[in-house]
Amino acid sequence: MRFTFFNDFLALLFPQTCVVCKRSLFDFEKGLCRICEHQLPTTNYHLRPQNNDLSIKIMGLTQATNVMAFLRFSKKGMSQKLLHALKYRKKPEIGRLLGRLYGQKLLEDGFEIRWDGIVPVPLHPLKEKRRGYNQSQMFAEGLSLVLNVPVWKALDRIEFTSTQTKKSRMERISNVEGVFGINQSFEVLGKHLLLVDDVMTTGATLSACANVLLSSKTQQVDLAVIAAGK
Numbered sequence: 001m002r003f004t005f006f007n008d009f010l011a012l013l014f015p016q017t018c019v020v021c022k023r024s025l026f027d028f029e030k031g032l033c034r035i036c037e038h039q040l041p042t043t044n045y046h047l048r049p050q051n052n053d054l055s056i057k058i059m060g061l062t063q064a065t066n067v068m069a070f071l072r073f074s075k076k077g078m079s080q081k082l083l084h085a086l087k088y089r090k091k092p093e094i095g096r097l098l099g100r101l102y103g104q105k106l107l108e109d110g111f112e113i114r115w116d117g118i119v120p121v122p123l124h125p126l127k128e129k130r131r132g133y134n135q136s137q138m139f140a141e142g143l144s145l146v147l148n149v150p151v152w153k154a155l156d157r158i159e160f161t162s163t164q165t166k167k168s169r170m171e172r173i174s175n176v177e178g179v180f181g182i183n184q185s186f187e188v189l190g191k192h193l194l195l196v197d198d199v200m201t202t203g204a205t206l207s208a209c210a211n212v213l214l215s216s217k218t219q220q221v222d223l224a225v226i227a228a229g230k
């Protein structure tokens, strides 16, 4: 409590602003203002989790069951601003907030929560050290808090892949094979897991991770991302 005055003083000098609209935030707002929060471009893919743009995208790549995304992706739109802040502007709270909001939405819409664990797609340790956190884990933590399902860091990243952005779809798929492995401190046999990442572009990364879990006899793997890719 004794730091309250000091914190208020700092807030006067360096007011926190909304990552989308740049308006000054109230104390109770975490990175995103309430007005923007109510305008988030949601996909509602969880209402038809086996028949949507993303479930079609991963067809033939992996046997994941339900596939969903919280937000639609649009270039220069809200979801791009949010992802940019989360990944490049040291705003881990954005990931946790979006996880909490998505968790609330799943509950409100009556989505049946049967997961034993929420597994974030791992970042390479060097990249995580540089960023200070894994953005997918922040999303997992927000979901975990609301859904009361533990976060399981059941996957490890084995190799450092070169950047995916300049590669074709096929190159991306072969580029991520053999990159992920099971963290032996987790027993995934017979479990029902939710695998989460920040964005799905080609689906190569999420599919590679899902395949590692499924080949270790995970009973069911569902996928959720913050935003559907292009």
Ligand SMILES: [Zn+2]
Binding pocket: 018, 019, 020, 021, 022, 023, 032, 033, 034, 035, 036, 037
């Ligand atoms: Zn705003």
